[in-house]
Amino acid sequence: MEFRKGSSLSISDSSKKEMASDTGLELLIEQTISVITNDGRNIVGVLKGFDQATNLILDESHERVYSTKAGVEQLVLGLYIIRGDNISVVGELDEELDSNLNLSSLRAHPLKPVGH
Amino acid sequence: MLFFSYFKELVGKEVTVELKNDLAITGTLHSVDQYLNIKLENTRVVDEAKYPHMLSVKNCFIRGSVVRYVQLPPDGVDVEILHDATRREARGT
Numbered sequence: 001m002e003f004r005k006g007s008s009l010s011i012s013d014s015s016k017k018e019m020a021s022d023t024g025l026e027l028l029i030e031q032t033i034s035v036i037t038n039d040g041r042n043i044v045g046v047l048k049g050f051d052q053a054t055n056l057i058l059d060e061s062h063e064r065v066y067s068t069k070a071g072v073e074q075l076v077l078g079l080y081i082i083r084g085d086n087i088s089v090v091g092e093l094d095e096e097l098d099s100n101l102n103l104s105s106l107r108a109h110p111l112k113p114v115g116h
Numbered sequence: 117m118l119f120f121s122y123f124k125e126l127v128g129k130e131v132t133v134e135l136k137n138d139l140a141i142t143g144t145l146h147s148v149d150q151y152l153n154i155k156l157e158n159t160r161v162v163d164e165a166k167y168p169h170m171l172s173v174k175n176c177f178i179r180g181s182v183v184r185y186v187q188l189p190p191d192g193v194d195v196e197i198l199h200d201a202t203r204r205e206a207r208g209t
Contacts, residue, residue, distance in 0.1 A: 023149035025177060034173055038182065040137060042169050054153070054179055066169060088135060088182040091159075091173030098172035108168050114136040114182050 003049045003057070025050045028092055033058070035082060036089040040111035042066070044093060045080065054084030064103070066111070071104035088114055118205045122198070123148040123186075132162065132187040133178055139167055141176065152180035 028047050035043045035056065045061025058080045065073040127145050133154055134140040140163070143156030157175050161167045170176070 023147045023153065023155065028177075034170065036137075036139075036169065038137075064169075084179070085181075087179050088137060089139075089141075089170070089176055089178050091170055091176035094172050094174050097174070101172055106168055108166065111139065111167070111169055112137045 003051050003055075025054075025056075025090060028090070032093040032095060032098075034091040034093045035087060036091075036111060037082065038086045038088055038114040040113045042111070043077065043080065043082065045077070047090075051084075054087050054090070056082045056084070056087065056090070058082065066106070066108045068107050068109055070107070072106050074103070118201055119152065120148065120150055121201075123152065123154070126188065126192055129189050129192055131156075131189065131192075133183055134185040134187070135178065135182050136184045137182070139169075141170070141178070143176070146175075149180075152183065154178045154180065154183065154186070 025047065029049070031047060032044065033047045035045075035058070037043065042064045043058065043061055044064060045058030048057040048059050050056050059078075061077045061080045063075040063077055065075060067073070123145070127147060129145055130142065131145050132140055132142040133156065139161065141156060141159050141161055143159035146155040146157045148154055155175070155177050159170070159174055159176050161170050164171065
């Protein structure tokens with residue numbers, strides 16, 4: 001099993017490749033993504049790599065902390081690996097929409113953890 | 117494999133996926149894989165006032181393991197075909 005990287009996608013089986021490009025995260029490599037984790041955190045960063053289990057490598061990442069008392073606080077995390085088990089949603093961040101957001105005035109309850 | 121095949125039939129339709137953290141996301145079903153991970157395009161969160169966390173996300177990948185419900189379009193299920201497929205799967209043929 002190997003980690004996928006934008007520049008060196010090395011899957012020999014072409015059908016596998018086609019399948020992966022349809023459903024995988026290849027298209028998001030080197031893009032800014034927003035990850036929601038099972039414990040309700042929101043981490044934004046540049047996707048550097050991923051694997052079958054949705055383990056992710058994020059660069060230049062930061063956490064966006066939502067609260068009802070103050071605007072969104074951004075905590076710098078840097079280079080991060082997030083284990084797939086702990087991931088709920090991987091969203092492609094639209095940079096234009098994101099730059100139009102006024103995070104300091106955005107108030108909301110933090111997302112709930114994924115309960116079972 | 118039955119549900120994998122079933123969801124593949126729904127590609128292109130609009131669905132609402134409710135997650136186990138109560139977040140509900142509506143979008144066009146782009147693809148599904150063997151783990152029932154779901155990719156949606158043109159997404160919007162059902163209660164944006166309460167959940168502004170994904171305001172700048174229009175395409176997303178949802179991990180199959182956190183999906184609670186998938187709300188289907190009314191014409192999304194042909195019960196007869198699904199019955200037959202279910203019986204066939206149960207017989208293991």
